Amino acid sequence: MSITDTRKGQWWFRRGRFYTSHALLFLFALTTLFPFTWMVLASFKPLSEIRQTNPLPSEWHPENYTDVLNSKDISFKKYYFNSVFVAAWVTLLTCFTSSLAAYAFARMCWPGRDAVFKLYLATMMVPGVVTMIPNYTLMVQLHLLDSYLGLIVPASFSAFGTFLLRQFMLTISPSLDEAATMDGASHWRIYWDIILPLARPGLIVLSIFTFMGNYGSFFWPLVLIKSEHLRTLPIGMLYFDSIYGRQTNLIMAASVMNIVPLIVLFVVMQRHLVRGIQLGAVKG
Amino acid sequence: MGPRRGRALRRRLSATIIAGAFLLPNFLGFVIFTFGPVVFSLAASFTNWNLMKTVPLQWVGLDNFLKLMQSPDFHRYFVNTAYLMLGLPVAIAGSLLLAVILSQPLRGVVVYRTLFYLPSFTSGVALFILWKALYNPEFGPINQVLETLFDWAGLTSVKAPTWLTSTQNPLALAVEYAGFSPDQFGLGARDAIIIMGIWTAVGGGNLLLYLAGISNIPQDLYEAAEMDGAGACSKFRHVTWPQLAPTTFFIVVMSFIGGLQGGFEQARVMTLGGPAGTTTTLSYYIYVKAFEEFQIGYASAIAWILFIIIFAVTLLNWRFGSRYVNY
Incomplete structure (x- = not known):
């Protein structure tokens, strides 16, 4: 195996690790944020929309607060x-x-x-x-x-x-x-x-x-x-x-x-x- | 006694008095609210003390402890407490994985770290109430997502777990009125609490401890490993993991101690210890005995059993902890 081959291998390896790291972090950030996001969105919904699967409230209801x-x-x-x-x-x-x-x-x-x-x-x-x-x-x-x-x-x-x-x-x-x-x-x-x-x-x-x-x-x-x-x-x-x-x-x-x-x-x-x-x- | 020695003695005496004055406020509070209560609760655990005064106060010796040893409730709640602790190794492994990823020179590391810390920082009654809604089998988003996935995959016979109202568990522990039904993955209330606990803990204090631990590893160890042709995995196995042993040891001991005392808030806010007592942990049991049934003596005995276990773990920590710290 020549030197360039190993370098190329390492380069791919680094890229791979870079993308895997970012993918994992992003996935974990989503998991962390999901409950909080749901909480905030639900707090602006009318009661009737809590049961529905639409993520965003059709009308925002700040008066809940x-x-x-x-x-x-x-x-x-x-x-x-x-x-x-x-x-x-x-x-x-x-x-x-x-x-x-x-x-x-x-x-x-x-x-x-x-x-x-x-x-x-x-x-x-x-x-x-x-x-x-x-x-x-x-x-x-x-x-x-x-x-x-x-x-x-x-x-x-x-x-x-x-x-x-x-x-x-x-x-x-x-x-x-x-x-x-x-x-x-x-x-x-x-x-x-x-x-x-x-x-x-x-x-x-x-x-x-x-x-x-x-x-x-x-x-x-x-x-x-x-x-x-x-x-x-x-x-x-x-x-x-x-x-x-x-x-x-x-x-x-x-x-x-x-x-x-x-x-x-x-x-x-x-x-x-x-x-x-x-x-x-x-x-x- | 010469005058010089007398003066030195007087100076030492006055220094001690001043030190005593500095210590006094804290020490008084410490004696009244911590040390005194520890002694008092040990004494109480040998009595039949009941705040409702239905029976005359009596010294009953080891009766409370003997009753506990034979109580099937106590055994079940002990098992529940241990069951909930099954999430700890998962959470610790998750923290370690995140710490390894976050200690690379990546963009946005600080943002991620802040974000991951959010659940453990805001943890408390508000989040437990939130998770109760998330787990709701009728409108909770968790089951909405699961059911959408099942529909999409064409799995019509599969049902999502009913979470906090279910007594199922993947270990198929025998609980009254409960079996193991594979169409709900065998997941029940305890598993729901475990999952929530992992979500809370992974990005919390343990992650920060691991990050500090990793940043303290001498860089030349990695360079030496690279010289020997070590890849990422073998660098982790031969450098990171052994170097982090003291941190891991500390985290495991602390999590274990915390886990033994855990589950009270979750039980009180989310399940009231149910269904069928499956989420009643020892700390919730103590609360029920002491503050709902007012059996102070009996509750103190349970608290002391917890304390004895924690004390034993702490002794192990002192005995063996130093062995890991001196690498």
């Missing part, structure tokens, strides 16, 4: 508010408590530090259902069932967040603290003025994770919330589905409105997120 928002049976706007309100508070509190603890773990020396940190790590593998039941009975005792406080407070102390921020803080050079200590700065000053700004990428990642997780949180609000005006979006969606179950077009409009904020958040924060997920998997 306003029907959901102004429905008398459900207060979708209130669910939106509750979800964002709870998720925002949890995110703020989690970032604060986790970064303080992470500072103590990453930038300070004290007896028993590593033992306490191991305890934190060990509890990260405890399944949620184990702690969920005692936490529920605790909420009963504290009369926090069916309240914003009951939704926010138990979710605001994250072992994972502490772990993640500690990893970030360990990468910051210790000479910074030493210099600041020489200048007579207190630990609070070092934490607030030096470490927190430098740990910003970590805080962003933790914020996104926490916000998303609590915006979509299902189990805890499901068992905790009984009143209509305290329902978060997932619980409201479930309730909406149970009473409007046959009106697929409205249900789909509600689903679209549910996930649009997530998609926006994702597109805006994509760069940070990809790094965060990869960092979160790095073992300490």
